[in-house]
Amino acid sequence: MSLIETKGLQKVFRQAVKDPGLAGAVKHLFTQRYRDKYAVEGIDLKIEEGETVAYVGPNGAGKSTTIKMLSGVLVPSGGEIIVDGRVPYKQRMENAQRIGAVFGQRTQLWWDIPVRESLSLLRDIYQVPTDRFKKNLDVFTELLGMDSFLHLSARKLSLGQRMRADLAAALLHDPKIVYLDEPTIGLDVAVKHRIRDFIKEMNRSKGTTMLLTTHDLGDIEDLCERLVIIDQGRIIYDGKLQEVKDEFARERTIHMQLSSPIPDAEELFRGLPEIQVKRSGDSLEASSDTDLSIRFDRFRCTASDIVKRVMSRGEVVDFRIDEPSIEEIIRRVYDGKLDSAALSAAGKGSA
Amino acid sequence: MIAPAFKKYVSLARCSMQNTLAYRLSFILNFLASFIGLIAMYCLWQAIYTGQDQLSGFTWSQMQAYLLVTFFVNSMLSYYSESSITSKIIDGSVMMDLLRPIQFQKARLAETLGSCVLEGLLSCILIGLAAIFTFGISLPHDAGTLLLFAFSIVSSILLKFSIVYLSALLCFWTTSSFGIYWARTSITNLLSGALVPLAFFPGWLQSTAMVLPFQGIVNTPVTIGLGMTAGTDALQLIAIQWVWIVLLWLLGKWMWSRAVRQITIHGG
Numbered sequence: 001m002s003l004i005e006t007k008g009l010q011k012v013f014r015q016a017v018k019d020p021g022l023a024g025a026v027k028h029l030f031t032q033r034y035r036d037k038y039a040v041e042g043i044d045l046k047i048e049e050g051e052t053v054a055y056v057g058p059n060g061a062g063k064s065t066t067i068k069m070l071s072g073v074l075v076p077s078g079g080e081i082i083v084d085g086r087v088p089y090k091q092r093m094e095n096a097q098r099i100g101a102v103f104g105q106r107t108q109l110w111w112d113i114p115v116r117e118s119l120s121l122l123r124d125i126y127q128v129p130t131d132r133f134k135k136n137l138d139v140f141t142e143l144l145g146m147d148s149f150l151h152l153s154a155r156k157l158s159l160g161q162r163m164r165a166d167l168a169a170a171l172l173h174d175p176k177i178v179y180l181d182e183p184t185i186g187l188d189v190a191v192k193h194r195i196r197d198f199i200k201e202m203n204r205s206k207g208t209t210m211l212l213t214t215h216d217l218g219d220i221e222d223l224c225e226r227l228v229i230i231d232q233g234r235i236i237y238d239g240k241l242q243e244v245k246d247e248f249a250r251e252r253t254i255h256m257q258l259s260s261p262i263p264d265a266e267e268l269f270r271g272l273p274e275i276q277v278k279r280s281g282d283s284l285e286a287s288s289d290t291d292l293s294i295r296f297d298r299f300r301c302t303a304s305d306i307v308k309r310v311m312s313r314g315e316v317v318d319f320r321i322d323e324p325s326i327e328e329i330i331r332r333v334y335d336g337k338l339d340s341a342a343l344s345a346a347g348k349g350s351a
Numbered sequence: 352m353i354a355p356a357f358k359k360y361v362s363l364a365r366c367s368m369q370n371t372l373a374y375r376l377s378f379i380l381n382f383l384a385s386f387i388g389l390i391a392m393y394c395l396w397q398a399i400y401t402g403q404d405q406l407s408g409f410t411w412s413q414m415q416a417y418l419l420v421t422f423f424v425n426s427m428l429s430y431y432s433e434s435s436i437t438s439k440i441i442d443g444s445v446m447m448d449l450l451r452p453i454q455f456q457k458a459r460l461a462e463t464l465g466s467c468v469l470e471g472l473l474s475c476i477l478i479g480l481a482a483i484f485t486f487g488i489s490l491p492h493d494a495g496t497l498l499l500f501a502f503s504i505v506s507s508i509l510l511k512f513s514i515v516y517l518s519a520l521l522c523f524w525t526t527s528s529f530g531i532y533w534a535r536t537s538i539t540n541l542l543s544g545a546l547v548p549l550a551f552f553p554g555w556l557q558s559t560a561m562v563l564p565f566q567g568i569v570n571t572p573v574t575i576g577l578g579m580t581a582g583t584d585a586l587q588l589i590a591i592q593w594v595w596i597v598l599l600w601l602l603g604k605w606m607w608s609r610a611v612r613q614i615t616i617h618g619g
Contacts, residue, residue, distance in 0.1 A: 073449045075612070096452040108447045112373035113366055124362035125451055153373065 003084055003177065003209055004047040004070065010078035011040040011065050011233075039065040041233035042079065049176075052203050052210040054224035054241075056330060062233040063213040064103075067179045070211070071101050084176060097126065100170035104182035107162055108169050109154035115165045116150045119172060126173035133172065140168040143198050160191035167195060171202060178202070180212035184219055196222045217327040229330065241326070248332070249324040253295045254306055259315040261289035268309045269294070272301045290317075363458055364465030371431065371466040379473070382426065386477055389422045407550040413577050414548075419478050420573045421545050424504065426474040428511050430532075432463045436519040437528035449611070456516065456603055463512050496578060499585050503572040506592040510567045513599035514539065520603065523610040544570040564595040 017033040018024050040062040047053055057063050068074040069081060072088030072095045081088055088095040102108075109118040123133045141147055144164040149157055157165065163183065170178060180199070184192045200223060202208045214220060220227060220241065227244055229237040237244060262268070269275040276295040294306055303321060310316060371378055396418065400411045409417065436459050439445050448455055518535040522528050540546050542565035549560050549570050560566050571588045574580045580588060 068446070071450055073446050092449065093452045093454075096450055099450075101450050103447075106444065106447060108450070110366055110370060113369045117366060117369060121362050121366050125359045125453055127356075127359070 001082070001085070002046040003049045004045065004082075004211070006043055006045045006066075006070075006079060006081045008079035009040055009043040009045070009066070009069065009076055009081060010038070011062070011069060011074065012077040013037045013039055038233050040069070040076075043230070043233075043235055045228065045235070045238070047209060047211060049209055050203070050207045051226060052199070052212070052224050053226045053228060054220040055211055055213045055228050055230065056215075056220065057213075057230035061230045063230060064181055066230070067101070067181050067211065067213065071099055071179055072096060097173075098175055099177045099179065100173070100175035101179040102163075102166050102170045102181065102183050104163065104180075104185040107154055107166055109162070109165055111155050112153050114151050114153050115146070115157070118154065118165075119150075119169060122169055122172055128173045132174070136172055136174070137168075140171070140198075143201060144168060144194060160187050163187060163191070163195065164198075167198060171208070174206060175208065177209045177211070180210060180214075182214055182216075183212060184214065184216050192216070192218065199223055217325065217330065221326055244329060245323075245326065248329050249326075250297045250299055251295055251324065252298045252303065253293055253322045254303060255320050255322065256292045256294070256307075256310060256316050257318040258290040258292060258310070259317050262292070262310070262314050265292055265310075265313075268313060269306065272305070273297065274300060275306075359453060360457055360461035363453070363461040364468075367435075367462035367465035368469055371469050374431070378431065378469075381429065381431075382470075382473055382477070385422070385426060385429075389418060389481070392418055407548065408579070409548060409550065413579075416577055417548060417573055419481060420576050421569050423471075423474050423478055424507055424511075424569050424572055425540075425545055427467050427470050427508050428463055428515060429466075429470055432466050433515050433519065433532065434528070435462065436516065437522045437532070440519065440522040441526060441528055445614075455611075456600070456607055459516060460509075460512055463515075464508070467508055496575065496581060496585075499581075499589065500572060500576040503575050503585070503589050503592065506589060506596065507568050507572045509596050510564060510592055510599070511539075513596055513603060514564065514568075516603045517599060517606060520606050520610050523613055539565050539568065542566065543568040544573065548573075564599060567592040567595055 013036070014034045015037045016028065017035050018028045043062075043066060045066075055063055055066070065074065069076050070083055070088060072083075072092040075089045083095060084098055086095050086098075109115060110121070119137065120133075122128075123130075128136075141150065144167065146161075146164055146168060149161045149165070152161075154162060154165070167180075167183065170180075183199070184195055187195070196219060199210060199212075203210055203223075210223070212219065212223065225241055227237065227239065227241045228235055265279070266277050269277065274297050278293040278295070279289060279291065292310070294310075296303075296306060307316065307319065393415070396414050397411075400406065400414065404410065406414075439448065445455070448458065515535070518531050519528075521531050525531060542560045542563055544560070544566060545568070549557050549566060552560065560570075567588075571592055575585045575588065
């Protein structure tokens with residue numbers, strides 16, 4: 001049995017349908033019509049203890065709804081959920097005791113009392129033994145650099161400080177599972193790194209299972225081995241991050257700077273499949289003619305092959321290789337440019 | 352040693368007290384505003400009592416005491432506690448409460464009682480000042496009545512909380528709190544005897560008020576405090592308070608589970 005398991009999980013929201021304008025609003029007072037909106041439409045997910053899983057998808061894909069169901073805040077409309085042997089919405093209190101959650105858009109700190117007091121209150125709410133609380137607080141303060149603002153009230157914190165404090169608040173009682181809903185939203189690079197390091201450290205030292213939703217692809221690459229992509233309430237990919245890259249990020253681009261232009265560079269690669277040659281800049285300007293970009297499929301020919309051919313004709317001053325960022329891959333998925341059947345086939349292959 | 356399950360609510364109460372202190376200036380201003388209302392009521396009743404010894408069984412000095420006790424009871428569980436419950440519901444942060452191993456109703460009661468301690472202290476000071484200037488208070492002299500009076504005040508706070516909690520939960524359906532707040536306040540003020548002692552009401556209204564829970568908020572502690580009801584009658588009034596507290600608490604529990612189903616099943 002996995003730590004988190006859902007089967008055919010569904011969530012339907014009832015949306016009021018109102019006709020436009022004042023007349024429509026008045027009409028709605030007397031006859032209410034509703035439309036069912038599927039936020040989550042049959043999700044099967046298994047997460048093992050100690051995993052860090054990125055749960056990714058466009059806005060409105062159903063990420064937060066899933067997390068709210070897993071954390072026991074929302075009651076599913078259909079399907080099953082078991083989290084650590086419990087049904088979250090039925091055993092809300094028991095479940096709440098064992099999980100931690102950060103919702104990036106909301107704070108769980110008390111607005112007008114010092115962070116330190118908020119944390120002590122959470123100690124009592126989760127019944128954390130005093131010595132463990134002290135130890136955790138010391139470690140968190142150090143890792144998250146909270147020393148400078150523990151005495152301030154939440155309303156006085158900057159976003160980055162607030163998020164760090166929120167993270168500490170969510171992990172203070174050593175939960176087995178932590179849900180992070182956009183934990184790095186709107187943060188600067190330094191704070192992002194700090195938060196990622198903290199998440200990694202908690203996962204490593206305490207074996208905390210993490211499920212995080214994010215739009216920040218750095219988060220995914222840095223934290224997660226496993227990627228679950230959801231769109232319109234359904235999982236369209238579930239597998240290793242590396243595999244989705246191998247499958248859908250096959251092309252590489254080599255950018256080369258030559259000592260002198262090669263006029264008919266295309267000729268060089270005759271015989272190699274799917275090669276695109278691009279000269280950056282206008283041919284009017286002679287100097288930019290020395291920059292050459294070659295795009296290729298890394299499974300069909302190798303970088304060394306290409307570089308070798310160029311070097312046979314001229315001198316390469318400098319070069320670098322670009323791989324498509326995970327961002328680009330996911331953007332293609334969002335745009336529906338990738339065949340989702342192929343995607344899920346790739347996912348199954350890895351499972 | 353306090354049981355850990357209880358300790359979480361004690362901590363909540365303590366934090367709520369701190370929270371109230373954070374708003375001390377506006378808290379005190381709000382308090383002074385209602386104190387001014389008290390002075391206005393005082394002058395009004397003084398004018399009414401000119402040339403009268405007694406009205407509906409109240410002497411002028413009893414009336415003065417009535418005003419002060421009413422002020423005390425009414426200042427407990429002020430707008431701050433009430434709005435902290437409604438705003439949780441309206442801005443959706445009720446979700447954060449659902450994430451924690453706490454029960455919403457108990458947590459709100461704990462917070463309310465926390466700020467009531469401060470509200471009680473502050474109004475004691477103001478009433479003390481008022482008493483010095485008016486010299487007209489006849490508070491209970493014997494320990495037994497005093498004890499009953501104190502107990503009925505505690506019950507009154509719990510009763511008021513139950514009513515406030517229920518009306519706050521209505522926000523789940525209305526998505527706005529002002530209408531509910533004003534409606535609840537005016538009904539409570541009228542039927543509890545906070546505006547005019549129930550004894551001044553016409554018979555039918557008085558008997559209506561007596562079968563409703565609101566009279567337990569002001570009428571019960573005040574009449575006990577003034578010595579107008581004593582002994583078994585007083586105990587009976589307190590028993591009625593408790594019947595209402597238990598009933599409304601259970602009703603609140605039921606309504607909460609309905610409300611939560613509403614948001615968690617249909618979406619807010």
